[in-house]
Amino acid sequence: MQRKYNPSKIEEKWQKLWEREQTFAVDEDGTKKKYYLLEMFPYPSGRIHMGHVRNYTIGDVVARYKKMRGYNVLHPIGWDSFGMPAENAAIQHGIPPAKWTNENIDSMKKQLKRMGFSYDWNRELSTCEPAYYRWEQLFFLWMYEKGLAYKKGGSVNWCPACKTVLANEQVEAGLCWRCGSEVTEQYFDQWFFRITAYVEELLDYCDKLPGWPERVLTMQRNWIGKSHGCELVFPMADSDDVIKVFTTRQDTIFGATFMLIAAEHPLVMKLAAGKSVEQDVRDFVERVKKQDRMMRTSDYYEKEGVFLDAYCLNPVTNKRMPIYAANFVLADYGTGCVMAVPTHDQRDFEFAEKYGLQKIVVIQNPENPLDAATMTEAYVDEGILVNSGRFDGMKNLQALEDIAEYLESIGRGRKTIEYRLRDWGISRQRYWGAPIPMITCEKCGVVPVPEADLPVILPTDVALTGEGESPLARVASFVNVSCPNCGGPARRETDTMDTFVESSWYFARFCSAHHDSKPGLDRQKVDYWLPVDQYIGGIEHAIMHLLYARFYTKMLRDFGVLGVDEPFTNLLTQGMVCKETARCREHGYLFPEEVRNGKCVRCDREVTIGKTEKMSKSLKNVVDPNYIIDEYGADTARMFCLFAAPPERDLEWSDQGVDGSFRFLGRVWRIVMEYLDDIQNVAPFDGREELDGDIKILRKKTHQTIKKVTIDIEERFHFNTAISAVMELVNALYQTRRPEAEDAKFLSVIRETVENVIILLAPIVPHITEELWGMIGGKQRLSEAPWPSFDATVAAEEEITIVVQVNGKVRSRIQVAASESDETIKGLALNDQKIRQFVGDRQVIKEIYVPKKLVNIVVKQ
RNA sequence: GCGAGAGUGGCGGAACUGGAAGACGCACUGGACUUAGGAUCCAGCCCGCGAAAGCGGAUAGGGGUUCAACUCCCCUCUCUCGCACCA
DSSP: OOOOOOHHHHHHHHHHHHHHHTTTOOOOOTTSOEEEEEEOOOOOOSSOOHHHHHHHHHHHHHHHHHHHTTOEEEOOOOBOOOSHHHHHHHHHHOOOHHHHHHHHHHHHHHHHHHTTOOOOGGGOOBTTSHHHHHHHHHHHHHHHHTTSEEEEEEEEEEETTTTEEEOGGGEETTEETTTOOBOEEEEEEEEEEOGGGGHHHHHHGGGSOTBSOHHHHHHHHHHHOOEEEEEEEEEBSSSSOEEEEEESOGGGGGGOOEEEEETTOHHHHHHHTTSTTHHHHHHHHHHHHHSOHHHHTOTTSOOOEEEEEEEEEOTTTOOEEEEEEETTSOTTSTTSEEEEOTTTOHHHHHHHHHHTOOOOOOEEOSSSOOOTTTOSSOOOSOOEEOSSGGGTTSBHHHHHHHHHHHHHHTTSEEEEEEOSOOOEEOEEOOSSSOBOOEEEETTTEEEEOOGGGOOOOOOSOOOOOSOSSOGGGGOHHHHEEEOTTTOSEEEEOOOEEOTTTGGGTHHHHGGGTTOOSTTSSOHHHHHHHOSEEEEEEEGGGTTHHHHHHHHHHHHHHHTTSOOOSOSEEEEEEEOOEEEEEEEETTTEEEOGGGEETTEETTTOOBEEEEEEEEOOGGGTOOOOHHHHHHHHOHHHHHHHHHHSSOTTSOEEOOHHHHHHHHHHHHHHHHHHHHHHHHHTTOOOOOSOSOOOHHHHHHHHHHHHHHHHHHHIIIIIOOHHHHHHHHHHHHHHHHHSOOOSSOOHHHHHHHHHHHHHHHHHHTTTSHHHHHHHHHHTTOSSOGGGSOOOOOOHHHHSOSEEEEEEEETTEEEEEEEEETTOOHHHHHHHHHTOHHHHHHHTTOOEEEEEEETTTEEEEEEOO
């Protein structure tokens, strides 16, 4: 055994070689089938974490596998480099965001390179560079032209003390994270993208993405939230105005006894204006604005309202309906107004009870008739219409259509479709984002920056304090411009774009990452590579990022820039990386090195080992990939991430598990060394001679393993079971007893097995396998070698086990030749001695035979 | 709260389409080799009763469908993700 497994030496050697030989650089090649594999690009936070390692390892296995299968594989990487953390670092430590970001990119790039990922680094991009965001600004101008980008009022979290806008994560229990002041709601004019213009197509294609996990599609459908219903018109009792509501329950219209309006709806103050209730209403509205939006709509939350001293009329009964502002109605769904039917909606019921409002039963329970006076909760099931004029006696669900038509006929409503999806607010009152290329002129109003003047470059000399309005608003040289229209004084837009905008089209940019002429995407290249064949990323992006990217793809298609309807053909959503937490009563959460023998190193108190949670800095349960690479090597880190759990499940980190992965690689290394001298110049077994005994079994196992690993990678991405299969093969190799004399046939079978162990592991642990491959005399680079195929005849089992059950319990097993006829198998099972004993003289009721698997005999008890 | 998932030995997981529950690995136990072992190789290892053969139990908990349920249906519990300004 001349050499020891030395991962750091091997890994560095091959990483350099792949880089020098440009192994993973690609161009369009019409002679090969393309495969575009993409992992969600990282935000450059400073260091890669295990979540990245896992995500990128999964992607790398597929990329390398597809390359071995002969595809022209595009596997790019870049940086989602705009975002809040850079701005926070600047506020806290005075480091300019660009400097902070670029330094982070440098160090993370080094870490990624140490993992041996097969990226085409030539296509690296960073979204905070003008070379990237200039095209985003161009698309913005086109969107503005088409009405897909527009301005309207939108609310933000506002800290009155810092005089600044807060992100949701900067609001802690309703208070500003920095100064602790109570956060209020503030309305600004902001930019929105009209994603709702594509809502039907976005929904339709949820049925045309068979390569996506069903649960992601379900979440997207629910997010879009299409519902069929009616827009109904309620005339005001004392004026010619009307209130419009959206409802899916027009069958209950005869039971609508009052009207509810979202507290923050402008109509509320309008109706209360000048009345004695005005001050009460204003107080109520202010209070509701501070209530948590999620809690407000909860079933258990106290339903509150205030009477607006106004009435409207029920459009079918003409009865007066008092109008209330309510906390559980939301302004941005439907029209922000709701007709209340207390007898058949639980929230309305509770509200009516509290404020003593009228209840009329309109859907009768056929089994247990309802009485409005004695009901204790709303009746929400199906039933027969009553108190509903001409519709009495109909089943309520069947009357939906008729009632809608009737309301239309009397001019009091029309059938409509409502969506939960709202337009995408992209304005951020922040510095570190792509500037919105618009100008506001005193005379001409909102004017787009002319295309020729793009990009609008983000200035670098900006003081960041975390207080006051948008930082850009204080940069005079940026803000003050002359109007492109009239030449008069004008102001630049100082909002920047939501960082989800950058990640909505980066996958297209990778196809022609350095294309520097309009529109930043080379149509020919984009057409060759898109759509992304396999997209891989965290499940946390299941809705927003993926929906925005789908929207952008459709829009850019309509601009003639892309030729595909959907960006990602197949999607793999991976689970979180978790680890147990350690906590000391005195010192809180502890790093693993702060725990010795179950005690805190500082105070010697017992440490509580908590449940496993997502790795995060605050829980101190993070594992540094650099440490793992230094200690075990990248191959072990990759191997463990894949072996510990299937990709879609959460992965629980285990230091001992890492040891186990490392030991397996050592085991592979040693068995190859063991046979190295004997198989170096031997050709793999050609299958022409008969085999028997140990080597026959080994060869069968080899071909079965090729089959299993291929299916596990190709069809399921279940790398954990693929690795298990190779472990079994390696175990079989160890079990195979070496004959006394040198035996050419024997060695050729060993050669075949050893070769396949190495090849099958190549996408998973590329460094060690490339090294071993070279040692056994592999001609080409393993990363360029073809994936093996298996011989189905060799892999087939000759003997199979038939399970014999009595009343569903296993009582015996019989071995039969795989070629045996079903009749014979059945007969053998019935006549099996143990079975005959078991059945005894009980009466056989039924015999179930599952071909080649199982016989179940049902007997009378 | 709403929407979407998940729950299997001491631990990570396997069982792909309703047909052998626990592959593979870790931990643990024993053996071999060794100057030594925390290296390596070999073996054992779900729980209960039992010397063994075997019998019974077991896939978060409860119910159901079925000859047969980790797998399908209903209810409950726990955990994870998303909820529109974290990315």
